[in-house]
Amino acid sequence: MYEPQNTLQGPSLYQPYPARIIRTLPQIPDHQLFQVRFEQEDMVKSFTYRPGQFLMLSVLGTGEAPFSISSSPTRPGVIELCVRQIGRVTKALFNLPPNALVGIRGPYGNGFPLEQLRGNNLLLVAGGLGMAPLRSLLWYALDNRAKFKDVILMYGGRNPDEMLFKYELLNLIDRADVKCLLTVDNDPEGIWKARIGVVTKLFDHVEIDPENTFAAVCGPSVMFKFVLEKLLQRNFSKDRILMSLERNMQCGVGKCGHCMIGYKYTCLDGPIFTYWDAINLPEMI
Amino acid sequence: MKIVKLPKEKLAEFLSCLRAFGEIHAPTKRGEKSHVFAPLKEPAGIELDYTRTILPLKKYFLPPMETMFNFQAEKGYETPAEESDKKYIIFGVHPCDIHSLKILDLVFGGKYVDGHYFSRRSKAAIIGLDCIPDEFCFCRSTGTDFVDDGFDLFLSDIEDSYLVRVGTSLGDDMVKAADTLFQEVTVQDREKYKKKSIQRGQSFQSEIQLQDLPEIMDLEYESQIWQELGEECLGCGTCSMVCPTCYCYAVFDELNLDAASGQRIRRWDSCLFKDYALVAGGHNFRAQRSSRVKNRYFHKQRGFVSQYGRPSCVGCGRCKEYCPAGVDIIEVVNKLRSETRV
The missing domain is CATH 3.40.50.80 (Nucleotide-binding domain of ferredoxin-NADP reductase (FNR) module)
Known part of the structure; x- marks a missing residue:
């Protein structure tokens, strides 16, 4: 079975790697599928993840937000993100010109077991x-x-x-x-x-x-x-x-505190939780 | 552990010798009653009689605001030039604050290592100092009234001298560089130390029972106490800013005037701020102030225990002393406990 796991770490843990939006596929109103590819060729090949994991995507000058990955690691090369235009970062993302430069770091979170x-x-x-x-x-x-x-x-x-x-x-x-x-x-x-x-x-x-x-x-x-x-x-x-689960995330790596639910970090312990976890975490659902 | 003695009259001289190891930061007076850690210009400016500084040591390692990296259109993200290699010595750190650094090390270490934090940590030597608790201190209850490690040197006041515990190789170098100032520890010194230790133990005025508190908190999750506390709390976040183990931060991009370049910045945040758990689309997972106060207590006393095996509170008393609404952690915990007993 496919066994990924090599989270990217740049000079700063938080510094994104350059990537380009190579294609956008409109889905339904306010939703688009973004196909993203790393600039560095070796990263295109080496980047892998587990279904259910997320990554942090940066729009230069606007900021960063977490997105779950919609593509499968069995089809490497291009990462797909299905995005709803709803917040500050996603609005900026929808307004980017073709082939725009964005930043990516990750993958983060546990993913499906x-x-x-x-x-x-x-x-x-x-x-x-x-x-x-x-x-x-x-x-x-x-x-x-x-x-x-x-x-x-x-x-x-x-x-x-x-x-x-x-x-x-x-x-x-x-x-x-x-x-x-x-x-x-x-x-x-x-x-x-x-x-x-x-x-x-x-x-x-x-x-x-x-x-x-x-x-x-x-x-x-x-x-x-x-x-x-x-x-x-x-x-x-x-x-x-x-x-x-979805929460406010600003670091993705269990430091900034925002995604804390009760005793767990959504970014480290989740975002995939069992229903049993959910019952035992206050505020979860 | 190597222990030597430094007569108090030699302290100024020792501080001069220490300057060879880095810029000295020590407790100094700010206003009438307050203290801050600040660069020590004159040895005479040092205030070793202080109980607590307003801001804890985290300001040195997780600055209130810092640029993580720069960005530029069509170039992407770039690490800023390396900060200077300047070394620091933080002098006069109390046991609770040393414990708080050990807790922050846990948070910023682990699977994902925060280089921003640790590069600063590696440039600062810690020289500890014991203290006499005031009415706000409850470090004995949190098990943080003594330290075994986490310092390069640790000074214990025995009237006319300090007993100096040498915790690291760097600490040993500091002692060796001022070799003539130090003396051997005598039988009388040991007796004085023990006497002082008993005296210190008897000075605690505040206690908090933390054993089994996580279970009590689970039981009292729906308690009316949180509602009442939510009404008292102003949501100002002061407790988070002065807390030595609060590490939450917010991240944002700042654009330069050219509108094509800028910085990604992180800044201290507080879980008591209204937008802390707000997500895109407008849903706020903790819209009520009571739920935010509850979350703060749960994270410190319950969540941290699950994650790291101990509460993240070190009993320094800052949140109680500086809360403008007079919220008192000891009172809150006692209320939780007494309600359980009824």
Whole structure:
């Protein structure tokens, strides 16, 4: 199995490495997929990461923010970040000219526990922008298909125009080695060929063996609450439910303090936590 | 450990000898009652009778504001020219403050080593000094009233002299450079030291019981105490600034007038500030002041224990002395405890 781990450390731990935005792919309103490539050729080849990890991206003159990585380490060379235009740094990022210079450092955080996931079924449940970190795990699993049993993706959006990676995921529906269930809450224009309804309804369409499955859940907190109920009803162990958390992060390496939740640093101990961790951390959800 | 004796009348001379090892910073008076660590110009300006300085030693290693690196359009990020190799000697550091440095070493070390912090740390020698606690000190409760290491030299006051513990090779060099000033420790000196030690132990006026506090805090997570504290607290962040183990910082980019270059800067931050846990999009994970106060206490007394096996509080009493709202950590802990007993 792919075993990454070599976090970049420059002259300053905090100094980003130069990289360029080589392509931007509009996704849905206010969301773009940024393809980023290091300037230094050796780093293009050596940079690797674990699905679920994040990196710190700097826009010169504006600042730095954490982003989860949407690409898979099985497809090296270009790093993909699915970004919503929502804060100071992301707004500046959306306004950059083609081939703009940015700074990158990382990868940081624990990422998904790949050793534990190996040999199990994977159930990925995403809502909205929650697809961004889960896409990394999805392609990692599909590119290492023999290492996992069944791979199931459940992804829900509000309407067809708000589905991230829409065509890429629609293409998975006919694939035999993955069960891809896509749903939208509403389809006002009647153009949606997949399912309609909230993401939890997708549980009616699958048989899951909770003893041999890990669930990775990422999405808005409302969705999380209902998905959690479903998983617990299906007798999932709290250790087998994984989630990715968001916090204010200004260093990424457990120093600046901002991402502290109770007793843990989201940047060092997370951003992937089990549901059991979540119950034991105040303020977590 | 090697222990020698320095008669007090030789102190000025010793300080002169020390200048060969670096710029001396020592407690000096600021205003009527306050003290600060500042460069020592004249040996006479030293105030070894102080209890605590307003700002702790972290200002030397994690400055209130510092440039981490520069950036320039189309060139990217560049490390600024190496800071000078100037050496420092910080003289007269109390045990609690030495412990606080050991705690900061844990935070800035580990898997990711903060070079900014450690390059400054390696340029500063620490000369410790014992002290008599005042009404704010509770270092005995936090186990930080004595130090075994973390200093180059450590001076203990025995009336007319100092017993000097030599903690490092550099400390030994300092003693050797002023060889004629030092004397051997006599039986009487040892007796004086022990007498002083008992006297010091009896001077503590404040206690705080920290054993099993993490469990109590878990039990009292929803306590009304946090609400009340949130109403008392002004959210000014003074406690964080004066705390020797508060290390949180904020990062921002500062643009030069050419609008094409600038600096990335870090600056002391406080978890009590309203925007501390704010994320893009406007969600604030700790919008209530009560939740921010609670978080501060939890991190110091509960979270740090889980992470590093000890609370990060060293009992220096600064937060209590300087809080404009009179929030008293001892009172808070006692309230948590008594509520549990009811």
